[in-house]
Amino acid sequence: xxxxxxxxxxxxxxxxxxxxxxxxxxxxxxxxxxxxxxxxxxxxxxxxxxxxxxxxxxxxxxxxxxxxxxxxxxxxxxxxxxxxxxxxxxxxxxxxxxxxxxxxxxxxxxxxxxxxxxxxxxxxxxxxxxxxxxxxxxxxxxxxxxxxxxxxxxxxxxxxxxxxxxxxxxxxxxxxxxxxxxxxxxxxxxxxxxxxxxxxxxxxxxxxxxxxxxxxxxxxxxxxxxxxxxxxxxxxxxxxxxxxxxxxxxxxxxxxxxxxxxxxxxxxxxxxxxxxxxxxxxxxxxxxxxxxxxxxxxxxxxxxxxxxxxxxxxxxxxxxxxxxxxxxxxxxxxxxxxxxxxxxxxxxxxxxxxxxxxxxxxxxxxxxxxxxxxxxxxxxxxxxxxxxxxxxxxxxxxxxxxxxxxxxxxxxxxxxxxxxxxxxxxxxxxxxxxxxxxxxxxxxxxxxxxxxxxxxxxxxxxxxxxxxxxxxxxxxxxxxxxxxxxxxxxxxxxxxxxxxxxxxxxxxxxxxxxxxxxxxxxxxxxxxxxxxxxxxxxxxxxxxxxxxxxxxxxxxxxxxxxxxxxxxxxxxxxxxxxxxxxxxxxxxxxxxxxxxxxxxxxxxxxxxxxxxxxxx
Amino acid sequence: xxxxxxxxxxxxxxxxxxxxxxxxxxxxxxxxxxxxxxxxxxxxxxxxxxxxxxxxxxxxxxxxxxxxxxxxxxxxxxxx
Numbered sequence: 001x002x003x004x005x006x007x008x009x010x011x012x013x014x015x016x017x018x019x020x021x022x023x024x025x026x027x028x029x030x031x032x033x034x035x036x037x038x039x040x041x042x043x044x045x046x047x048x049x050x051x052x053x054x055x056x057x058x059x060x061x062x063x064x065x066x067x068x069x070x071x072x073x074x075x076x077x078x079x080x081x082x083x084x085x086x087x088x089x090x091x092x093x094x095x096x097x098x099x100x101x102x103x104x105x106x107x108x109x110x111x112x113x114x115x116x117x118x119x120x121x122x123x124x125x126x127x128x129x130x131x132x133x134x135x136x137x138x139x140x141x142x143x144x145x146x147x148x149x150x151x152x153x154x155x156x157x158x159x160x161x162x163x164x165x166x167x168x169x170x171x172x173x174x175x176x177x178x179x180x181x182x183x184x185x186x187x188x189x190x191x192x193x194x195x196x197x198x199x200x201x202x203x204x205x206x207x208x209x210x211x212x213x214x215x216x217x218x219x220x221x222x223x224x225x226x227x228x229x230x231x232x233x234x235x236x237x238x239x240x241x242x243x244x245x246x247x248x249x250x251x252x253x254x255x256x257x258x259x260x261x262x263x264x265x266x267x268x269x270x271x272x273x274x275x276x277x278x279x280x281x282x283x284x285x286x287x288x289x290x291x292x293x294x295x296x297x298x299x300x301x302x303x304x305x306x307x308x309x310x311x312x313x314x315x316x317x318x319x320x321x322x323x324x325x326x327x328x329x330x331x332x333x334x335x336x337x338x339x340x341x342x343x344x345x346x347x348x349x350x351x352x353x354x355x356x357x358x359x360x361x362x363x364x365x366x367x368x369x370x371x372x373x374x375x376x377x378x379x380x381x382x383x384x385x386x387x388x389x390x391x392x393x394x395x396x397x398x399x400x401x402x403x404x405x406x407x408x409x410x411x412x413x414x415x416x417x418x419x420x421x422x423x424x425x426x427x428x429x430x431x432x433x434x435x436x437x438x439x440x441x442x443x444x445x446x447x448x449x450x451x452x453x454x455x456x457x458x459x460x461x462x463x464x465x466x467x468x469x470x471x472x473x474x475x476x477x478x479x480x481x482x483x484x485x486x487x488x489x490x491x492x493x494x495x496x497x498x499x500x501x502x503x504x505x506x507x508x509x510x511x512x513x514x515x516x517x518x519x520x521x522x523x524x525x526x527x528x529x530x531x532x533x534x535x536x537x538x539x540x541x542x543x544x545x546x547x548x549x550x551x552x553x554x555x556x557x558x559x560x561x562x563x564x565x566x567x568x569x570x571x572x573x574x575x576x577x578x579x580x581x582x583x584x585x586x587x588x589x590x591x592x593x594x595x596x597x598x599x600x601x602x603x604x605x606x607x608x609x610x611x612x613x614x615x616x
Numbered sequence: 617x618x619x620x621x622x623x624x625x626x627x628x629x630x631x632x633x634x635x636x637x638x639x640x641x642x643x644x645x646x647x648x649x650x651x652x653x654x655x656x657x658x659x660x661x662x663x664x665x666x667x668x669x670x671x672x673x674x675x676x677x678x679x680x681x682x683x684x685x686x687x688x689x690x691x692x693x694x695x696x
Contacts, residue, residue: 064645065645065648067641067644067648069641100676101676101677102676103674103675103677104649104676104677107648107650186652189652202676205675205676206678210678214660214671214678218671219661220664221664223664224664309680312680313661313669313680314663316669316682317663317664317665317666317668317669318665326669425684427645427685428669428680429642429646429649429679431677432678432679432680
């Protein structure tokens with residue numbers, strides 16, 4: 001590293017806009033949202049300052065105090081104190097404070113100042129402060145603090161210019177280091193009061209709009225009602241909005257498949273690979289892109305708006321009874337997208353046992369990779385009827401599957417709590433941020449990132465597994481005088497028939513059994529695998545592009561319901577197990593998770609299948 | 617009286633945060649968050665189930681605290 005590289009660390013209270021500033025400065029696209037604890041890792045980026053120097057920027061998890069409570073707060077403390085393994089202390093600390101909430105944030109600024117390192121204070125969200133009529137005497141604040149103070153608007157283009165100019169200049173002189181103990185800590189509040197009185201005037205402690213919205217959003221009756229309607233609306237939208245786009249994609253893939261394979265001899269291996277493998281397999285997954293994006297549209301808007309911590313507030317009691325903490329709400333909600341970021345987000349949970357419980361139940365939240373499986377089966381087996389005048393029956397079934405996942409997570413957490421010997425108390429202590437209008441640009445970027453992730457999976461692992469599966473389903477070929485379709489004699493067919501001994505009691509046919517195996521790598525692959533397997537078994541090319549109608553004809557309703565039940569629990573995701581191993585540093589937890597999920601999945605499918613068969 | 621006993625919408629001033637046991641990290645964190653002598657607080661809302669957790673406004677910040685956490689904070693009502 002050259003001597004010219006200045007190392008700058010961004011610190012501050014949670015949700016003050018550190019990551020938004022980081023993105024603004026480095027052109028990065030780290031995730032930002034409106035709640036505490038989005039950033040749980042240290043992230044690094046660099047940018048070229050106007051002077052030609054390269055500045056290295058560290059984005060750190062937010063913390064209220066250096067008296068660290070949770071793993072993510074500990075990272076921040078260690079980096080600032082120069083005790084983070086393999087990393088020297090930063091040359092300059094940029095302390096970010098929310099200008100609308102200085103009474104809380106200035107205290108941490110004073111704590112940072114006592115480290116005895118060069119510090120620049122960035123007063124962020126100056127636009128929001130001005131709108132609320134908050135006046136800050138910046139020169140006076142700078143004089144009293146003895147630190148350079150700059151104003152920033154992290155979410156506005158060019159809003160960090162003052163900060164760039166300041167960090168590109170001379171490094172400010174550090175204040176003398178002071179000891180950190182309980183007595184001196186208590187004195188900090190007194191200093192904050194003096195500073196506030198001398199430099200800040202606020203017409204109103206909180207934004208009037210927040211108070212008005214919270215009267216409804218946190219109302220004991222209406223609040224829960226709004227939450228329920230919101231959740232329900234999301235699942236309705238996933239079905240009804242996506243339909244026309246999905247049909248268009250489906251038609252496009254079918255036409256493309258016909259056009260591409262037209263030139264090839266119909267009985268060649270390449271024709272079969274493209275038609276049965278690539279188009280039937282990948283196409284089956286690709287059509288779900290609109291539904292995934294609609295789900296994320298809602299998640300992103302909720303994240304940006306500041307509503308999520310309100311939902312956590314409403315549900316904390318319920319989650320606490322189940323042995324979780326309200327703070328687990330956000331990691332669990334992230335798990336609806338994918339369990340991996342969800343499990344990583346548990347780093348903001350203070351207590352290690354609360355955190356472990358949350359990690360263990362996170363895979364029960366219905367991740368977006370399960371959406372293709374659910375919607376394929378629902379579209380094939382549940383009639384698209386209107387219920388009660390406004391509700392779509394398919395949307396209701398989807399909603400129910402999500403609810404079953406949530407109830408299972410609460411139940412499992414409750415069981416874990418029973419087995420836990422330790423009954424010590426764990427804090428909630430959660431800040432509810434100001435509401436914010438989501439930015440169209442941020443939402444669009446978030447959706448674009450999501451679409452890229454999905455398409456990369458389709459083009460990468462899903463394509464690879466589909467081709468592999470096609471190979472296993474094609475070879476060895478059928479012997480002379482074979483009476484069954486060729487796939488019955490192939491490797492895949494044999495494996496499927498073998499597995500059927502295990503899965504016959506839950507009603508899975510051998511085609512499903514085959515699809516379960518590649519589904520271990522990524523759940524969506526189960527759909528593409530079914531597409532390939534059925535395309536291989538059929539003689540008619542039309543079957544290849546119409547997986548839904550195909551299974552609607554050949555499966556019984558109990559089998560379909562049983563597979564839905566299986567996927568509520570389905571432990572099949574290698575990446576999730578790998579991240580559990582990494583986050584908990586224990587193979588035992590991995591085995592525990594995989595074992596209990598497999599057991600529950602089998603049990604749920606068994607009960608569903610046998611009950612459905614008896615009733616229908 | 618304790619913060620957890622405040623009626624909804626009531627304002628009060630913090631007296632002190634008491635440790636529930638020796639080396640109570642929750643009490644320390646509450647002090648770090650600004651629950652110190654003389655700070656005005658207001659009970660903004662209560663959770664829908666069992667009136668738990670509580671939403672407490674201190675300065676410009678809203679914190680959700682469980683009853684057991686809020687019980688560590690003793691407050692005095694402002695003379696209206």
